[in-house]
Amino acid sequence: MAGEVSVAADPRFGDYQTNAALVLAKQHGENPRALADRIVKQLNVSDISEPPTVAGVGFINFTLKREAVEKKIAELLTDERLGVERVSQAKRIVIDFGSPNVAKPMHVGHIRSTVLGDALARIAQFLGHEVIRDNHIGDWGTQFGMVIWGWKNLLDRKALAREPIAELVRIYKETNERANQDQNVRDAARAELVKLQAGDAENLSIWQQTVDLSKQEFERAYALLDVHYDIQRGESFYNDRLSEVVDRLRKSGLAEISEGAVCIFFRDIPELRDKPAIIRKRDGGFNYTTSDIATVDYRIRDLGADTIWIVTGAPQQLHFKEIFEIARREGYRADFRHITNGNILGEDRKLMKTRSGENVPLLEVLDEAIERARKVIEEKNPDLDDSEKDTIAKIIGIGAVKYADLSQYRMTDYVFSFDRMLSLQGNTAPYLQNAYVRIRSIMRRMGEKFSPPAAVRLTEPAEIQLAKKVCQFAEAVPQVLNDFRPNILANYLFELANSFHTFYEACPVLRAEEPSRSSRLALANLTGRVLQRGLKLLGIDVPEKM
RNA sequence: GCGCCCGUAGCUCAGCCGGAUAGAGCAACGGAUUUCUAAUCCGUGGGUCGGGUGUUCGAGUCACCCCGGGCGCGCCA
Known part of the structure; x- marks a missing residue:
C-alpha cells in the first residue's frame, strides 16, 4: 500500500x-x-x-506539466472510454438489487437499493465486468394466504382493473385486520396458504395473477427510472429446490435438528453464537433463509457467478452474514458482498411516511419530481415547445431524485427534500445537467460538426484547471467499486461541472482567437462527453436544452 | 442483555485503506449581466469533527469506554 x-x-x-x-x-x-x-x-x-x-x-x-495535460486532452478527444481502463481481470457478477414485494406498492424506500444497485451495475459493466442484474422479487411467502383469502372474499374487480396494486393492498390489509380479530379468518387464510403451497390450481392461478399485476406495476417504475434487469428470479423460482437444499445440509452435517426445526449453528463465531439460521420450520415449511441458500446455489452453479453483490437495506445484515457463512462452509469460493444502504427520512428526521403514516408510493414521488421540474422549466425557458418541456422535465426530475440519493454515502440516512434536490443550485443533478446544456448550446451555435484538433493549447488558469479535472475521470470511476460508493463519482462530476462553469465565465469559446478557439471547443466538447458518460454511469440522463 | 449502522459549520452532507492549516452545497452578507443558457460566476463570515482514554512522528479516520439516534436478534421476508 x-x-x-x-x-x-x-x-x-x-x-x-x-x-x-x-x-x-x-x-x-x-x-x-x-x-x-x-x-x-x-x-x-x-x-x-x-x-x-x-x-x-x-x-x-x-x-x-501543462504540455502533458494538453497532450492527454488531445488523446482523450479520440478515446471512446475517456481514459477509463478496463479491469485486467473481468469477473462475472450477479447483482441483486431492488427486489420489491408482490402485492405491495413500491415506496420511496425502494429508491435507494434500486438506484444504487443500478449505478453499481452500470459502472461494473463499463469497467469490463460481466454483469447479470437479477431482480429477486418477493413473490412467495406467508402473506399470500391473506392475499388469496382476500381475493376470494373481498375483491372488487372494477377497482382491480383500475388500480391493481391499490386493490391488492386493500384486500391484504382488510384481511389482515379481520384475521387479527377473528380466529376463523386467520385459520382460513392459513388454509389458503397451505393449499397454494400444495399446488392447488385455483390458488396458484390467483397467485400468478397477483404476481403478473405487480410486475406490470414495477415495470412502470423501472421505465421511469430507466432501470432494467437481465433476469427476474423471484423467491418462487426456488421452491422446488428447497427440500434438496435441506437434505444436502443435513447430510453434510452442517445442519441439525433443534426444537423440531432444522437449524444451522455458528458456534465458532461469537456474534452468531446464539443466532442459528433456521432452514426448515418445525411445521415442515421453508423460509427465506432456505430460499436464499438455493439462490446462492443457482447463481454460482447455473449462472457461473464468481461474485455476488446483494444490495439491500442494513436490517438484513445478520441474515446475509449467515447466508454467506453457510455458502463458505459448503465450499463456495465466490466473493460475496452485502452492500447495505441507509434510510430515506422525512423532514421530521424519521422514516419518510405520509401524513397518515403510510409508506410514500414511489411513483408519486417520481411524478411530483417531474411536475416540479416542469414548473421550473416553464419559468426559465417558456419558449420551448410542450413535448420538449415534458421530455426535459422527466430527465431533470428523475435525475434530481437519483442524484440526491447517489451523491450521498450509501449508509447515511438522508433527509428527502424536493426543494433541495430541485432547487437547481449547488450539488444537484440540474446543476450538472446545466453544465452539459451550456456545452451543447455552444456546439449548436458553432454551426458545424465538431472535429477534434490534432493539438490542444491551454493558457488560462481556468482552462488548465478544467483540463486537469477532465483527466481525473479515469481515476474516479474505478474508485467507486473499492467500497461501492457511487457518491465518489457524483462528487467528481460536481467538481467537474463546477470547473466548467468557472471556465465558461472566464473563457469565451466561440469568440476566442485561434488557436484558443479550437482548443476551448475541444475542451468543452470533451467535458460534455465526460459529464454525459459519468451521469449515465449513475443512471442519469442529460437534456440538450433546459 | 448481545450485535450492526450513524453522530463533522445554523441546515443538508463529503472526507475510500490514518497524513499537511477538516472541505462542499444551502441559508446569511457583499459583488459580477451590452458577453456562447445568470438553473451561472467571484468574494466574506461561520467548526471543542457527540464526549473521554489509548495506539502513533501524525487520529474526523484505528482500539476501548460512555452519551445520543436508528435498526436487528429461532421458526415473517
Whole structure:
C-alpha cells in the first residue's frame, strides 16, 4: 500500500501528492524527509510532471506539466472510454438489487437499493465486468394466504382493473385486520396458504395473477427510472429446490435438528453464537433463509457467478452474514458482498411516511419530481415547445431524485427534500445537467460538426484547471467499486461541472482567437462527453436544452 | 442483555485503506449581466469533527469506554 499517489489535498501542494516516503520511513526506521529527498532524486517523472518537491514532514508533491495535460486532452478527444481502463481481470457478477414485494406498492424506500444497485451495475459493466442484474422479487411467502383469502372474499374487480396494486393492498390489509380479530379468518387464510403451497390450481392461478399485476406495476417504475434487469428470479423460482437444499445440509452435517426445526449453528463465531439460521420450520415449511441458500446455489452453479453483490437495506445484515457463512462452509469460493444502504427520512428526521403514516408510493414521488421540474422549466425557458418541456422535465426530475440519493454515502440516512434536490443550485443533478446544456448550446451555435484538433493549447488558469479535472475521470470511476460508493463519482462530476462553469465565465469559446478557439471547443466538447458518460454511469440522463 | 449502522459549520452532507492549516452545497452578507443558457460566476463570515482514554512522528479516520439516534436478534421476508 505504500506509494499511493492521490490527488493533492490542497492546490497549494500541486496536483498530486504521495505519502510514500512517510510510510516507508516508518517501516525502515528512517528519517522521512531525508528518504523523500532520496526518492525525489531518483524519480524520473519529467515527461508529465514538473520537478517534484518535498514538503511538510516528507510529502512528495507533483505538479503536472501543462504540455502533458494538453497532450492527454488531445488523446482523450479520440478515446471512446475517456481514459477509463478496463479491469485486467473481468469477473462475472450477479447483482441483486431492488427486489420489491408482490402485492405491495413500491415506496420511496425502494429508491435507494434500486438506484444504487443500478449505478453499481452500470459502472461494473463499463469497467469490463460481466454483469447479470437479477431482480429477486418477493413473490412467495406467508402473506399470500391473506392475499388469496382476500381475493376470494373481498375483491372488487372494477377497482382491480383500475388500480391493481391499490386493490391488492386493500384486500391484504382488510384481511389482515379481520384475521387479527377473528380466529376463523386467520385459520382460513392459513388454509389458503397451505393449499397454494400444495399446488392447488385455483390458488396458484390467483397467485400468478397477483404476481403478473405487480410486475406490470414495477415495470412502470423501472421505465421511469430507466432501470432494467437481465433476469427476474423471484423467491418462487426456488421452491422446488428447497427440500434438496435441506437434505444436502443435513447430510453434510452442517445442519441439525433443534426444537423440531432444522437449524444451522455458528458456534465458532461469537456474534452468531446464539443466532442459528433456521432452514426448515418445525411445521415442515421453508423460509427465506432456505430460499436464499438455493439462490446462492443457482447463481454460482447455473449462472457461473464468481461474485455476488446483494444490495439491500442494513436490517438484513445478520441474515446475509449467515447466508454467506453457510455458502463458505459448503465450499463456495465466490466473493460475496452485502452492500447495505441507509434510510430515506422525512423532514421530521424519521422514516419518510405520509401524513397518515403510510409508506410514500414511489411513483408519486417520481411524478411530483417531474411536475416540479416542469414548473421550473416553464419559468426559465417558456419558449420551448410542450413535448420538449415534458421530455426535459422527466430527465431533470428523475435525475434530481437519483442524484440526491447517489451523491450521498450509501449508509447515511438522508433527509428527502424536493426543494433541495430541485432547487437547481449547488450539488444537484440540474446543476450538472446545466453544465452539459451550456456545452451543447455552444456546439449548436458553432454551426458545424465538431472535429477534434490534432493539438490542444491551454493558457488560462481556468482552462488548465478544467483540463486537469477532465483527466481525473479515469481515476474516479474505478474508485467507486473499492467500497461501492457511487457518491465518489457524483462528487467528481460536481467538481467537474463546477470547473466548467468557472471556465465558461472566464473563457469565451466561440469568440476566442485561434488557436484558443479550437482548443476551448475541444475542451468543452470533451467535458460534455465526460459529464454525459459519468451521469449515465449513475443512471442519469442529460437534456440538450433546459 | 448481545450485535450492526450513524453522530463533522445554523441546515443538508463529503472526507475510500490514518497524513499537511477538516472541505462542499444551502441559508446569511457583499459583488459580477451590452458577453456562447445568470438553473451561472467571484468574494466574506461561520467548526471543542457527540464526549473521554489509548495506539502513533501524525487520529474526523484505528482500539476501548460512555452519551445520543436508528435498526436487528429461532421458526415473517
